[in-house]
Amino acid sequence: MFGQIDPRSSIPLYVQIADRIRIAVATGDMVPGGALPSVRQLASQLRVNPATVVQAYRELEEVGVVESRQGAGTFVRELAEPKRDAERQRLARRLVRQLLQEASSLGVTREDLEQALRVELKVKLA
Amino acid sequence: MSYAIETYDLAYRAGKHFEIRDLALKVREGSIYGFLGPNGSGKTTTIRLLLGMLKPVRGSIAVLGRKVPAEMARIMAQTGYVPERPHLYPYLTLEQAVRYHAAFYEGFDMAYAGELRRSFGLPLDQKLSHLSKGEMGKLHMLLVLAQRPKLLVLDEPTDGLDPVVRRDVLSALLDFCSQGSATVFISSHLVHELERICDWVGVLDNGKLVVELPMQSFKNGIKRIRLTGAPSLVGDTPFVVLQRDVTGVEQVWVVRGWQPPMAQWFTGVGAAVKEVMDLDLEEGFVELLRASRAPVS
Amino acid sequence: MYRQVLKAQWLAARLPVVLLAVLGFALPLLTVTFGGNVADAPVERVGQWLLAAQQVGVLIPGLALLSGLLLGIAAWAPDHAAKHVYALSLPVPRAMFVLLRFAAGATLLAVPVVALGAGALVATLAVSLPDGVHAYPVQLTVRFAMASIVCFAIFFAISIATSRAALATLGVICGVLLADLVIGSLNIKDAASVTTTVFYLLTTWPGPLSILVGRWALFDV
Numbered sequence: 001m002f003g004q005i006d007p008r009s010s011i012p013l014y015v016q017i018a019d020r021i022r023i024a025v026a027t028g029d030m031v032p033g034g035a036l037p038s039v040r041q042l043a044s045q046l047r048v049n050p051a052t053v054v055q056a057y058r059e060l061e062e063v064g065v066v067e068s069r070q071g072a073g074t075f076v077r078e079l080a081e082p083k084r085d086a087e088r089q090r091l092a093r094r095l096v097r098q099l100l101q102e103a104s105s106l107g108v109t110r111e112d113l114e115q116a117l118r119v120e121l122k123v124k125l126a
Numbered sequence: 127m128s129y130a131i132e133t134y135d136l137a138y139r140a141g142k143h144f145e146i147r148d149l150a151l152k153v154r155e156g157s158i159y160g161f162l163g164p165n166g167s168g169k170t171t172t173i174r175l176l177l178g179m180l181k182p183v184r185g186s187i188a189v190l191g192r193k194v195p196a197e198m199a200r201i202m203a204q205t206g207y208v209p210e211r212p213h214l215y216p217y218l219t220l221e222q223a224v225r226y227h228a229a230f231y232e233g234f235d236m237a238y239a240g241e242l243r244r245s246f247g248l249p250l251d252q253k254l255s256h257l258s259k260g261e262m263g264k265l266h267m268l269l270v271l272a273q274r275p276k277l278l279v280l281d282e283p284t285d286g287l288d289p290v291v292r293r294d295v296l297s298a299l300l301d302f303c304s305q306g307s308a309t310v311f312i313s314s315h316l317v318h319e320l321e322r323i324c325d326w327v328g329v330l331d332n333g334k335l336v337v338e339l340p341m342q343s344f345k346n347g348i349k350r351i352r353l354t355g356a357p358s359l360v361g362d363t364p365f366v367v368l369q370r371d372v373t374g375v376e377q378v379w380v381v382r383g384w385q386p387p388m389a390q391w392f393t394g395v396g397a398a399v400k401e402v403m404d405l406d407l408e409e410g411f412v413e414l415l416r417a418s419r420a421p422v423s
Numbered sequence: 424m425y426r427q428v429l430k431a432q433w434l435a436a437r438l439p440v441v442l443l444a445v446l447g448f449a450l451p452l453l454t455v456t457f458g459g460n461v462a463d464a465p466v467e468r469v470g471q472w473l474l475a476a477q478q479v480g481v482l483i484p485g486l487a488l489l490s491g492l493l494l495g496i497a498a499w500a501p502d503h504a505a506k507h508v509y510a511l512s513l514p515v516p517r518a519m520f521v522l523l524r525f526a527a528g529a530t531l532l533a534v535p536v537v538a539l540g541a542g543a544l545v546a547t548l549a550v551s552l553p554d555g556v557h558a559y560p561v562q563l564t565v566r567f568a569m570a571s572i573v574c575f576a577i578f579f580a581i582s583i584a585t586s587r588a589a590l591a592t593l594g595v596i597c598g599v600l601l602a603d604l605v606i607g608s609l610n611i612k613d614a615a616s617v618t619t620t621v622f623y624l625l626t627t628w629p630g631p632l633s634i635l636v637g638r639w640a641l642f643d644v
Contacts, residue, residue, distance in 0.1 A: 044298070230515060
């Protein structure tokens with residue numbers, strides 16, 4: 001799930017981690033009530049500063065995706081169906097925004113993107 | 127705010143030239159502080175000064191709230207040190223080396239040492255002289271972590287180690303950090319490694335501390351800006367200009383300490399900002415060093 | 424702490440200690456093999472035998488010197504190799520660590536001392552002595568122990584120093600010898616040799632090396 005988080009990216013590490021968790025929750029990879037890895041485990045696994053993991057978890061708690069229980073750890077909150085849809089849509093918009101940003105910095109035009117989308121989506125559907 | 131390491135006006139000379147000058151380090155308790163610098167910048171010398179192995183020409187050093195070198199033994203009882211070059215006795219076996227080390231530290235956790243040894247896959251009865259570089263690196267980390275120290279001073283702990291070993295060593299280090307509030311002072315020229323684990327960074331170049339900032343501020347604050355219409359002479363800027371490429375219609379400036387509202391300054395001098403680009407830590411580091419060595423025009 | 428330092432020092436000095444122990448055990452026995460059965464021998468024969476015993480005895484302070492040298496060097500060799508970084512990074516004041524190393528080295532010295540004592544006892548039991556001749560195994564062993572400690576202390580101190588200090592010591596010794604050469608070549612009347620004077624001072628009580636000179640025989644009148 002966490003794959004390669006990229007410290008070189010302009011996106012802060014804690015945001016990258018939080019995003020992965022949000023995606024996992026939205027796609028159902030992480031179920032409501034399920035436990036997140038402990039700060040210790042995740043920091044060691046990802047080889048990042050534990051404070052970074054703490055920050056990611058705090059961010060997720062603030063937006064209501066997870067909740068921390070005293071002594072037990074951090075758990076995925078029970079989100080109602082429409083909320084999960086809204087979450088996915090929010091994520092989709094965020095992905096597109098990132099794509100557009102990267103495209104612009106690489107000099108890829110809107111037309112190039114549209115063409116590529118058409119090709120890729122066709123391949124997917126086929 | 128308590129500092130695990132604090133130096134003031136520290137200077138050291140070896141031979142004719144000053145190796146370290148005006149060094150004022152402030153390492154916050156509980157932080158993972160990355161001490162960055164090119165080879166030969168004085169990182170190892172600074173560490174030796176901090177641990178009382180060298181005598182400074184002037185300045186004061188306080189580690190864990192105690193004065194160096196007056197209270198050295200008490201400081202070292204709570205400090206784990208991994209030096210740049212191997213320093214253990216090569217004729218001892220791994221088990222003998224661990225027992226020897228343990229005898230000097232009151233809170234040495236033998237059980238934890240055993241756990242680490244197993245997870246690192248280190249053989250008990252192998253003489254240290256027969257260990258590979260990677261195994262030696264793991265052993266050093268094992269010894270200092272099992273001390274359960276308040277402060278870890280690591281001098282290029284992963285230098286020369288292959289990526290797999292580096293990963294194992296850093297994982298163990300971060301696992302230890304997550305368990306408590308230890309401070310880590312880690313020197314390295316491997317910028318990308320420090321990028322993920324450090325929350326503070328101090329850059330040393332030619333014996334002087336060029337910057338000391340939270341990692342996030344450092345990374346976010348260094349930007350490459352494409353712009354047009356800037357005047358050739360500029361007065362005070364709200365940011366620090368590291369580099370300016372003023373050839374051509376479009377200029378490229380590299381600045382430090384950037385914040386988005388500062389774009390207003392450019393409009394104020396009649397310039398138009400085309401793009402603000404992020405630099406990763408390595409690029410930022412290179413630009414910073416370049417600027418500190420050749421003051422910008 | 425002491426246990427571990429002792430263990431580490433033993434592991435570093437295993438070979439020399441065993442070698443010294445073997446020599447320590449063998450030397451007193453050599454005294455016996457030189458003579459054979461002298462219980463009923465005529466006086467001149469006994470005289471010759473005692474002389475032979477004394478000649479072998481000279482080797483014993485030599486062994487004390489060797490023990491001190493080998494164990495003194497072995498005490499610091501591992502630390503020297505890594506420029507004392509490990510020792511200096513331990514939470515022990517330097518003076519304390521030096522003391523630990525000294526104590527460990529002195530403990531290791533006990534091995535050749537005990538070996539010599541054992542050899543002396545065996546030699547004494549193996550020989551039936553003529554009237555008027557006595558054996559001094561205990562005194563010999565004690566004297567050897569003290570001489571060894573003195574030599575160990577000297578070489579321990581030299582060995583701990585930086586190469587600069589060791590070179591300085593060597594330089595002083597060379598300087599003294601050179602001074603002697605010069606004085607000798609100038610042919611000054613009644614001039615005392617510097618080397619001889621220094622030697623005299625060191626080896627006569629209360630000089631530190633006084634314990635090494637004198638008669639070192641196991642058997643004597």
